[in-house]
Amino acid sequence: MSIKTIDPNSISIPDLQGYLQAAVAPRPIAFASTLDKEGQINLSPFSFFNMFSTNPPILVFSPSRRVRGNSTKHTLDNVLEVAEVSINVVNYSMVEQMSLASTEYEKGVNEFIKAGFTQVPSTLIQPPRVGEAPVSFECKVLQVIPTGSEGGAGNLVICQVLLIHVQEQYLDANGRLDTTKLDLVARMGGNWYCRASGDALFEIPKPLLTKGIGVDVLPASIRNSTVLTGNNLGRLGNLEFFPTSEEIATLRTQTEVQAALQQGAEALHQLAKSWIEAGKTEEALKILLLEA
Ligand SMILES: Cc1cc2nc3c(=O)[nH]c(=O)nc-3n(C[C@H](O)[C@H](O)[C@H](O)COP(=O)(O)O)c2cc1C
Known part of the structure; x- marks a missing residue:
């Protein structure tokens, strides 16, 4: 640059x-x-x-x-x-x-x-x-x-x-x-x-009332992802709590998660990205942590 x-x-x-x-x-x-x-x-x-x-x-x-x-x-x-x-x-x-x-x-x-x-x-x-x-x-x-x-x-x-x-x-x-x-x-x-x-307008949940966990606490494999964007990481860092290991484990059984896990990290990150963009941020972090 x-x-x-x-x-x-x-x-x-x-x-x-x-x-x-x-x-x-x-x-x-x-x-x-x-x-x-x-x-x-x-x-x-x-x-x-x-x-x-x-x-x-x-x-x-x-x-x-x-x-x-x-x-x-x-x-x-x-x-x-x-x-x-x-x-x-x-x-x-x-x-x-x-x-x-x-x-x-x-x-x-x-x-x-x-x-x-x-x-x-x-x-x-x-x-x-x-x-x-x-x-x-x-x-x-x-x-x-x-x-x-x-x-x-x-x-x-x-x-x-x-x-x-x-x-x-x-x-x-x-x-x-x-x-x-x-x-x-x-x-x-x-x-x-x-x-x-139109498309020029979009909403972002305000971090004013909650205190986000921060991008810095995410595992390096998530922070350095070649799939996730800065905006995706910002959304993840805005979550209030880290999921527990039980919460993470419950997602392992989902068919699309299993398929992504079998294909490898990139496929899992692509799935997480689509979930973040669909507003399912907590679930996205859980599946990212399955691999991290
Ligand atoms: C959208 C728009 C924004 C403008 N913003 C400014 C500005 O912030 N400051 C400024 O001095 N002129 C600005 N202008 C230019 C003035 O509107 C222009 O000089 C105007 O003729 C001043 O009129 P007046 O001498 O009757 O006050 C802007 C023009 C447009 C079209």
Whole structure:
């Protein structure tokens, strides 16, 4: 495996931006609606965005200084004039219009109108929200922290969520947001986007409540398997208990296990792999230990 090592000071800012944006991805998109002090509305997307705290609920996004010309974006100017923002999440059905709204229109141009989005009045803040967005956050801006003064510098807009609006069609039977219905999009490097739906979505049991045994305690023949992948080992290491020798022995009688044992270690590992991928992780570890 050959590695290219890059000193950020040795390449141009656009090249550096290219590496950072392709590698730090997928990034969620804050579709930010703001006002200037004259009350003119602005709407722009920002993928330097995330949540950083639940109590209090804090979102942060970053309008950068332009690399070319070092000018600032209207969104930054606006939050410094009126410390309020409506942050809207973006799903697949909004993505082309959202992209259009990122056009660098001159000051005073309302991108809700340009991009054809519905302006819905907010309850506690002045900037309107995007009617098409599955979820919108009414926020007050607590602080703006510049990360530098040159082109490419960020400005961390630290926002406290005051009110959340959720379109009910995206809720499940328990009233929680349903990830499979949201169909959110995220930004990658270059012009790439990513759609959180279909095969792109998968679940992993959380190790938060349980303490996994760890990959390190698995026998070397399992850890160094040429069949099992890193993901397979991660699942095995996430099990809470090592099976007892009686539990292991009970599996020896199964016909498909016997057949695999007769064919050798590789066949057994293939069988275990198929069981792990079918969610039968405990059983998979038992048969792997038959051979180990
Ligand atoms: C999906 C997407 C994500 C973007 N993320 C950012 C970002 O995080 N920071 C940034 O400065 N510009 C980002 N841009 C570019 C801005 O949206 C663009 O410069 C916009 O015109 C700024 O508008 P304004 O000057 O009205 O605030 C993004 C554009 C798109 C399409």
